[in-house]
Amino acid sequence: MTATMGETLLDKVWRAHTVRTLPSGQTQLLIGLHLIHEVTSPQAFQMLREAGFRVRMPARTFATIDHIVPTVSQQRPFGDVLAEEMTVHLVRNCKEFGIPLFDLDSGRQGIVHVIGPELGLTQPGMTIACGDSHTSTHGAIGALAFGIGTSQVRDVLATQCLAMAKPKLRQIRVERALARGVFAKDVILTIIQRLGVKGGVGYAYEYAGPVIEGMSMEERLTVCNMSIEGGARAGYMNPDATTFEYLKGRPFAPQGAAFDRAVAWWQSMATDAGATFDDVVRLDGAAIQPVVTWGINPGQSVGVAGRIPDPAEAPGPERVTWREALAFMDFKVGQPIAGTSIDVAFIGSCTNARLSDLRAAAEVARGRKVAKGIRALVVPGSQAVAKAAEAEGLHEIFQEAGFEWRKAGCSMCLGMNEDKLQGREVCASSSNRNFIGRQGSPTGRTLLMSPAMVAAAAIAGAVADVRELLR
Amino acid sequence: MSEVAVRRQIIGRAIPMPGNDIDTDRIIPARYLKSVTFEGLADHVFGDARLQDPEHPFNQRVYEGASILVVGLNFGCGSSREHAPEALKRWGIRGIVGGSFAEIFFGNCTALGIPCLTAEMADIDSLMRAIARQPSLPLVLDVERGEVRFGGRTIPARVPDGTRSQLVTGTWNATSVLLEAGEAIEQVAQRLPYVVGY
Numbered sequence: 001m002t003a004t005m006g007e008t009l010l011d012k013v014w015r016a017h018t019v020r021t022l023p024s025g026q027t028q029l030l031i032g033l034h035l036i037h038e039v040t041s042p043q044a045f046q047m048l049r050e051a052g053f054r055v056r057m058p059a060r061t062f063a064t065i066d067h068i069v070p071t072v073s074q075q076r077p078f079g080d081v082l083a084e085e086m087t088v089h090l091v092r093n094c095k096e097f098g099i100p101l102f103d104l105d106s107g108r109q110g111i112v113h114v115i116g117p118e119l120g121l122t123q124p125g126m127t128i129a130c131g132d133s134h135t136s137t138h139g140a141i142g143a144l145a146f147g148i149g150t151s152q153v154r155d156v157l158a159t160q161c162l163a164m165a166k167p168k169l170r171q172i173r174v175e176r177a178l179a180r181g182v183f184a185k186d187v188i189l190t191i192i193q194r195l196g197v198k199g200g201v202g203y204a205y206e207y208a209g210p211v212i213e214g215m216s217m218e219e220r221l222t223v224c225n226m227s228i229e230g231g232a233r234a235g236y237m238n239p240d241a242t243t244f245e246y247l248k249g250r251p252f253a254p255q256g257a258a259f260d261r262a263v264a265w266w267q268s269m270a271t272d273a274g275a276t277f278d279d280v281v282r283l284d285g286a287a288i289q290p291v292v293t294w295g296i297n298p299g300q301s302v303g304v305a306g307r308i309p310d311p312a313e314a315p316g317p318e319r320v321t322w323r324e325a326l327a328f329m330d331f332k333v334g335q336p337i338a339g340t341s342i343d344v345a346f347i348g349s350c351t352n353a354r355l356s357d358l359r360a361a362a363e364v365a366r367g368r369k370v371a372k373g374i375r376a377l378v379v380p381g382s383q384a385v386a387k388a389a390e391a392e393g394l395h396e397i398f399q400e401a402g403f404e405w406r407k408a409g410c411s412m413c414l415g416m417n418e419d420k421l422q423g424r425e426v427c428a429s430s431s432n433r434n435f436i437g438r439q440g441s442p443t444g445r446t447l448l449m450s451p452a453m454v455a456a457a458a459i460a461g462a463v464a465d466v467r468e469l470l471r
Numbered sequence: 472m473s474e475v476a477v478r479r480q481i482i483g484r485a486i487p488m489p490g491n492d493i494d495t496d497r498i499i500p501a502r503y504l505k506s507v508t509f510e511g512l513a514d515h516v517f518g519d520a521r522l523q524d525p526e527h528p529f530n531q532r533v534y535e536g537a538s539i540l541v542v543g544l545n546f547g548c549g550s551s552r553e554h555a556p557e558a559l560k561r562w563g564i565r566g567i568v569g570g571s572f573a574e575i576f577f578g579n580c581t582a583l584g585i586p587c588l589t590a591e592m593a594d595i596d597s598l599m600r601a602i603a604r605q606p607s608l609p610l611v612l613d614v615e616r617g618e619v620r621f622g623g624r625t626i627p628a629r630v631p632d633g634t635r636s637q638l639v640t641g642t643w644n645a646t647s648v649l650l651e652a653g654e655a656i657e658q659v660a661q662r663l664p665y666v667v668g669y
Contacts, residue, residue: 024633042507149553151582159649262669442519
């Protein structure tokens with residue numbers, strides 16, 4: 001690279017955190033923020049104990065509890081003895097190793113990818129790791145954030161570093177503007193549909209263009225969250241005025257004059273004009289429709305006005321998976337996706353359980369009723385989201401419409417608590433994965449869509465075009 | 472580095488797992504993650520799929536004792552749960568060859584000393600057919616040379632250079648390698664405005 005060429009945020013953050021080049025050729029990368037939770041950390045702490053290691057930088061490590069918490073009552077001890085045991089272990093590990101924990105009584109507990117940005121822990125220019133694939137979420141703030149496994153959680157606990165190869169970089173530009181009733185969720189589902197669930201393997205994604213730049217921070221978090229569903233381990237947006245405005249005044253964000261100095265550094269970490277990418281992809285934002293998935297991976301989706309596609313028209317390697325998806329979902333080729341009956345409506349998850357998501361769903365639910373026989377639940381992403389939503393009366397709008405208003409956690413996104421699909425139930429879900437068995441029933445079926453579309457489906461009892469309810 | 476950690480070759484019988492985009496929820500459903508250890512995971516590998524399909528490869532007795540898994544494209548996508556490679560390892564899998572792998576899964580396997588080799592799908596398909604014809608067929612996953620040998624045939628099957636180096640030198644447990652950086656870790660941290668204070 002010559003001196004006249006610009007650098008990307010990926011280049012700058014990578015360089016600022018490089019400790020050394022390892023004998024394998026990989027980079028030893030310092031991790032500036034390590035987030036942990038109860039599912040992927042207990043074995044790592046045990047390995048640490050067995051090896052006699054301490055936590056290298058406990059002050060740069062934060063814990064919460066999210067995956068297994070019940071959402072009806074969060075009174076301890078939990079009724080589920082296994083969930084209780086995992087909680088006991090997390091509390092004990094945090095105490096023993098000096099790690100701050102946002103526990104159930106803290107007012108700050110929630111889904112790890114909701115609370116990181118919300119508390120101002122996530123900041124531009126950082127490297128972030130967490131034993132959860134949706135760590136890509138934090139890239140929306142202008143950070144490089146990687147999902148890792150338990151052995152790597154151990155590595156970060158013990159050394160504050162990861163051994164990683166620098167990814168290639170693809171810029172995804174979303175041009176023009178979104179139509180009314182089209183949300184961030186529809187943007188990322190469209191990107192994944194276009195590039196495929198393995199299109200991002202080996203890449204980080206830089207999201208850019210007028211649609212992305214015009215998004216609120218919460219919308220950007222939704223987009224980055226699902227980078228991993230497109231195969232990209234990390235995705236980010238460059239920090240800008242929206243980012244700085246969002247961070248101002250948050251508990252862990254710098255305050256006063258330090259905030260202004262921070263902004264200067266954050267701005268310096270953004271991709272330079274004239275920087276080059278390994279690949280650039282452009283999408284027309286104005287052409288994006290409200291999206292619904294019809295299959296068993298997040299790339300298998302169609303606009304709400306569309307029909308179930310024919311596997312014969314699928315790209316070669318996709319044909320087998322498309323056929324498998326149609327058989328599992330019990331869809332017929334050519335059938336319209338709108339009108340598909342649902343049994344359950346789930347508004348929640350690290351993708352779509354922030355205040356603006358709940359507002360969008362409440363706008364649809366206001367003054368309407370959930371269709372008879374539909375089990376509908378709203379699970380806020382954090383205790384702070386729940387409190388803010390209750391302060392504006394959103395919980396009452398949902399409850400009057402027939403939704404259950406729950407407590408914060410991952411809930412039915414992955415069914416590790418009591419919130420599960422039963423049998424062959426079909427769920428309209430604002431979560432991120434429609435994998436077979438994902439929502440807790442081995443044969444349960446998931447249709448991914450935006451929170452507003454989930455609310456519309458709950459009211460209609462079937463997949464419906466939210467744009468007709470917003471008129 | 473210890474000699475027992477060296478992964479130059481994996482030799483054994485294979486189990487074919489056809490299909491693309493097989494996610495880690497399918498390898499190990501989330502409800503089996505409710506534990507503070509990895510013990511007992513072997514019993515639940517592909518748990519739900521096996522219950523629904525008696526013909527599932529992991530239900531077939533002819534593949535019992537296999538140590539090499541043969542897969543399609545994007546194997547291990549989705550959740551970062553290391554329970555997935557742990558479950559496979561505890562079932563007996565020592566190495567995997569496939570069309571392609573999801574990145575986090577690939578890294579988790581490497582961290583457990585399980586080499587994941589990438590081959591052309593045409594070669595994977597013929598390998599799967601050969602195994603179906605003769606389940607006792609012995610395979611050699613040659614990490615060092617970047618190939619798989621079976622029944623007198625050799626197909627190219629590669630691991631990226633950095634990972635291959637970790638596997639063949641037995642340095643795939645990254646913690647000890649990372650610790651060798653010593654105080655350089657703190658020195659890099661002390662140059663970051665968000666660590667020292669803006």
